Amino acid sequence: MSNHVMLKPAASGADGSDYRIQAPNVDMDKVPEYLKKDCLLFYYPDCEQLAKRIVECSDGTVELAEINWKRFADGFPNLFVKDAIRIRNRHVAFLASFHTPGVIFEQISIIYQLPRLFVGSFTLVLPYFPTGTAERVEAEGDVATAFTLARIISNIPLARGGPASVVIFDIHALQERFYFGDQVLPLFESGIPLLRERLRQLPDSANITIAYPDEGAWKRFHYQFGDYPEVICTKVRDGDKRIVRLKEGTARGRHVVIVDDLVQSGGTLIECQRLLATQGAAHVSAYVTHGVFPNESWRRFEGEGSNGATDGFKYFWITDSCPATVNSVTDRPPFEILSLAQPIAGAGAAALQRWQAAHGALPRRLASFLLEGWGELSSFSRLVAWLLWLRHHPPSAVWEDYVSLLPQEGDVSGPLFTWGDAELAELQSPGAAAAAQRHRRVLARMHEGLFRGGGGKLAGLRLAPGGLRDVLWAAGMVSTRMFSLQMGDEAPSMLAPCADLANHSPCPNAVFLYDDDREAMQLLALEDLRPGDEVCLSYGAGRSNADLLKGYGFTLAGNLADRVPLAGAAATAATAALGSHCEAAAAASGQLDAAAAGGQLGLEALGEELLGRRDPAAVQQRRLLAALASLQPFFGSGAALGHAAGGATCSSSSGGSTSSTSSTSSRQATLPVLPSAERQRERRAAELLRAQCLQLLADMPTSLAEDEAALAAAGTAAGAAAQQLAQHGRYKQRRRQRHIPNVRAAVAARAERKRLLFTLCDVLTRYCDALG
16 A cells, blocks of 8 residues: 555445545654654745645644745845754655746755755655646657656655655646656645545535546546546537537536546636536536636636526635635635645655654654764764664664674674684784774774763663673674765765675675666676575775784685785895895896796696685685785796786686686796806795794794694584574573684684795795705
């Protein structure tokens, strides 16, 4: 069921012939108090009376807002939105009247500006769509101005809550709804419920027949009068004249009400009234939603006299969609005004409910904070607060499912700032531990300033009942799942449910991007995927294990971006042995490259598939490439080898290798003949670097064998803990075991560093042997 104003059976339990005007699916008793005055209604000055009636019908959910409508000396508009700061994150509507072309530009200027003021949602109420009768092209050269105006309206900027809603009453042609673009949500309402309510109040309500002046009116409205007898008229040409004739139905003795969407000069309605009078109608009345009446053509309509239908119209009902007409015909029989205020208020309530259903009923304090952010971590802190709110108050089943899919504390390893000191110590990397502790202190300040009771800006909302641990969990989720995309001139950070579940791969098969044309985020496959294939993204090309561990809590076996940090006295001595870095690059005339290409260092054929493979041989080959790249500052390895080791990327094509090294030519390469002194110099440098690698291994508190044993033990403990939790669900047991994923990640990271060091030692040993 839509959220439009619709016909609903009367609450009194009457049959289907009794109707009331009602906005469905809107239970204002469930709307929080702070939101019940959160809809601000701006309006064009000609619509002031209708705007005030809307407020009266809104039960306090709508309040009026002001705009200064002035003009410069040259006639162009001089506009100002009052209290623009106050409307941030509010539900905003604008009541427009496009009754003449001269007033459209200034109103479009306001309509385009309001969503840009960071409003929560925006609704344009345009009761009368003025070019509705110019909706089609019948001859080459005709201009369908209805399409032009629809395109202008379709370019209303997005509000924070999404596309603008556009409320239009009884548009002239049904196909015009398809003229609007996907950037807006057109809501096509009707004034017919107002007429039905008025007919029910008439003394002769049981004697009503509905008449349609042509087949177009019948197509538009007959489904809303299925319980009334009907008369259908038609227009035929007689020379230059258009004559109204009866097509079907009986008018004799009935109070016939002619129904149409709008009236201009009124010629057709008058002809129809005369026809029905000759057919024996007791009374003839008329209803149109839009009484345009240019050039005061309303004066042609006279009230019914003593002769009944033959004298004129008993009633002529119009709505207040055209303010100028309302001012002219008020208190002039046979005209009566049926105000659109109630259905407009109902449509506004429905729009408010739709926004709440999509985004949740945010407390005002939180809504304000989401627009401001907090100090050191502005956009990051907003996402943390939003995620904590979702965790405790999911606004819909979609968000509830999303939060339930997020790993909880202890399910998986997280970024280093979420680790405890004991877990950081397992890294055996004092520098990484110190950086993580600094980051955690920043988050602790955020917790104190925002969430902790007794002074936190959002403390009253109890977003983090678990204290800093809750904040670290949310910060970890945001840090590992946040996307930053280029959208036009902006690069916002966002959480993208489902897309953020994709794991990282150095050879991704999908990419997440923003489509400017569709104004939507898209997850696009880079290759054909079969059912059951894992969708993987790249978290960033060329990220070392140190970066991945810091930001995401995991490492990759055989990461091409890893480097051994060769420094200190041994590295200085190696550089001195070679002369200098510049001299080293000149002196390294292919010795290391030739040794690698000749298979003397253990390097096999290279190919794109090496990046994505997980078998031990491929992993070790990637470590070998990373080790060779670590030696570039000392031996200046060649461009091809350096590119393969340091900057290789994966292509979605199935073509050949990107490396210049091949399995056939590599085995034929030989070392260049160098003078003995130069060979000895390179050998001495290699020995010094190998000694440093061995010293780095010796300085680590545990050996590689001990790390591998610890990994096996941690895996066993994790499995046992999971089984015990499944059987008993003990919270204390969960607390004792929640560190296991982080410990496993720490041990895996330090073990991978040692494997790379051993690989580099082996490379240097082989290189020394090759040098002789």
